Amino acid sequence: MNFVKRILTFIGASLLFCQLALATPFPEPDHSSIPEWIMIKQLMFGEREIRDGSDDILALYLNTKLDDSSTVPIMVNALMDQTEDKYIKTLYLVIDRNPIPTAGVFKFKPEAGRVKLETRLRFEKFSFIRAIVETNTGDLYMDQRWVQVAGGCSAPSGKNANDPSLGKMRFRMDDQIRLNEPNLVQFQIKHPNESTLASDLEPGYAARFIDKVAVEFNGKSIMSGDINFSLSDNPIFKFYFSPQAEGVLSVRAEDTHDTIFTDSVEIGTDKR
Amino acid sequence: MVSTYVTSSLILRILLVYLMVSRIAFAHDANEASAYTVQEIAEGNFVHEGNFPPQSLENRGDIANIGFIVGEKCVAVIDVGSSLHVGSMLKAAIQRVTRLPICAVIITHVHPDHLLGLNAFTKDDSITVYGHHRLPKQIRTRSRFYLESLEQYLGAGNTADHAIDPSLVTPVNGLLSIDLGNRVIELKSWDYAHTDHDLSVTDIKTGTFWAGDIVFSEHVPILDSNIRQYNAVLEELQKLDVQHYVVGHGSLDRPWDVLISEQRRYFRVLLREVRAAIVNDISLMDAVNTVGWTERDRWHNFDMYHRRNVTTSYTDLEWED
Numbered sequence: 056m057n058f059v060k061r062i063l064t065f066i067g068a069s070l071l072f073c074q075l076a077l078a079t080p081f082p083e084p085d086h087s088s089i090p091e092w093i094m095i096k097q098l099m100f101g102e103r104e105i106r107d108g109s110d111d112i113l114a115l116y117l118n119t120k121l122d123d124s125s126t127v128p129i130m131v132n133a134l135m136d137q138t139e140d141k142y143i144k145t146l147y148l149v150i151d152r153n154p155i156p157t158a159g160v161f162k163f164k165p166e167a168g169r170v171k172l173e174t175r176l177r178f179e180k181f182s183f184i185r186a187i188v189e190t191n192t193g194d195l196y197m198d199q200r201w202v203q204v205a206g207g208c209s210a211p212s213g214k215n216a217n218d219p220s221l222g223k224m225r226f227r228m229d230d231q232i233r234l235n236e237p238n239l240v241q242f243q244i245k246h247p248n249e250s251t252l253a254s255d256l257e258p259g260y261a262a263r264f265i266d267k268v269a270v271e272f273n274g275k276s277i278m279s280g281d282i283n284f285s286l287s288d289n290p291i292f293k294f295y296f297s298p299q300a301e302g303v304l305s306v307r308a309e310d311t312h313d314t315i316f317t318d319s320v321e322i323g324t325d326k327r
Numbered sequence: 328m329v330s331t332y333v334t335s336s337l338i339l340r341i342l343l344v345y346l347m348v349s350r351i352a353f354a355h356d357a358n359e360a361s362a363y364t365v366q367e368i369a370e371g372n373f374v375h376e377g378n379f380p381p382q383s384l385e386n387r388g389d390i391a392n393i394g395f396i397v398g399e400k401c402v403a404v405i406d407v408g409s410s411l412h413v414g415s416m417l418k419a420a421i422q423r424v425t426r427l428p429i430c431a432v433i434i435t436h437v438h439p440d441h442l443l444g445l446n447a448f449t450k451d452d453s454i455t456v457y458g459h460h461r462l463p464k465q466i467r468t469r470s471r472f473y474l475e476s477l478e479q480y481l482g483a484g485n486t487a488d489h490a491i492d493p494s495l496v497t498p499v500n501g502l503l504s505i506d507l508g509n510r511v512i513e514l515k516s517w518d519y520a521h522t523d524h525d526l527s528v529t530d531i532k533t534g535t536f537w538a539g540d541i542v543f544s545e546h547v548p549i550l551d552s553n554i555r556q557y558n559a560v561l562e563e564l565q566k567l568d569v570q571h572y573v574v575g576h577g578s579l580d581r582p583w584d585v586l587i588s589e590q591r592r593y594f595r596v597l598l599r600e601v602r603a604a605i606v607n608d609i610s611l612m613d614a615v616n617t618v619g620w621t622e623r624d625r626w627h628n629f630d631m632y633h634r635r636n637v638t639t640s641y642t643d644l645e646w647e648d
Contacts, residue, residue: 118615126638128610206472223646227608
């Protein structure tokens, strides 16, 4: 009799366990002891110290309730101004457990006034997302968030790679541009930015994603990024720049099929 | 003598235990099979009403309305549930209703709660599997992730027996009629509705429309496609002469016209408020928490799927001219 009881208790307990595992959110692990991160950190930064920057250097924002692992909006805000003496030179976005963990490496200039980056990311597995900034003085600071959505990289984008509007760009900024202070600018590129995981596994078919973007104002670089399919389809970027004069903002993007997409927009103080 | 008694008593006890355990197991299966009921919503059209998603251990993945149509020659199955377990229960239910063979299995779309029970039927060579012409590609790209999720849900275990062979699917592009013996059913592939590969089934004799997940009842509609084209499909559906219907999720006894009207209202709100958010430069991050939330109390599982619907429509509509 005891034997039967024990069997039933065991079955009951294992049912209950599975249920709990499904019903309760996966608890947030300690971000510094993730095996993938320990390896990535060593490869990217060696022995260099990465300090917690969440108090005064940078803040990473995203929604805690996420429903679409292929489109997770994130925002990184610098908590310090860009000055000639001290400025953020590079922003690294790392998703520990994505097929390519380095989602993006973005370069900024002191002339930006302030660093901000909004974009949308894909998550293949439950993972930390980390924003790491490197200052001109070579110091590293990080802020991170735990994300519980999965399948975003292998999810098909549902869009046709032969879309006639492939490479089409959309710009967006305030109606009135103010000189010598940070203005928000947004651009978006129509592109499936597809992942190798979502590809059809057809022989000879190579996944196509954007790997480089560069933004210039009057021929001078204001922001650039090395990216990949960890960014959602139709990649979007929103950031600050501080124009000293009217001029032309131009974007150049390149994908893994060596196609180059360019577009530009005139920026005036009293137009639009 | 004493030791023989002890031994035989032990054997007896083991036997007893074995019998009890197997009887419990048997009783469990018998209960479950008879609990898996189908109702005849129109002559020859049988439906099993699933529970509301998400799948859990209590509902064992039985979360979609699935069923079959019986002709004079053979049976057509419409959707096969989220696992071999659900698929087998549907198959057993068919065998309780009729001795006629199954000649067709129709998959309305790729989502796992409609698809993953397929292998409960495919051992039989005389069965043809029908799907939208874009279904095989969707199976190829999505099934790895679906099987991983199923593994998580079943606990440890091997889900290889659930793997769907996309080459089994006979593709449907446009309209296709199948004769089940003095009963013709019509399959129709839709371009962009709930997904980009929905297939509906109409039983001509009774005017029964099997909508798959193109139409929802009480359950918040799920958008895995393009909102503008989906909306146009709903307009078209509202004009159909539907005598009886089956939808993938929710109650089946509400008026067809009410279902479509409710869903169109939801899409109207979504379209209007997403467009406004884009014009007013409200970011996607904020829009998912503000757009369309007046609809919250009107639908089941709103919190689970609405934000995703906002994301899907926002990322499409932001490219509107």
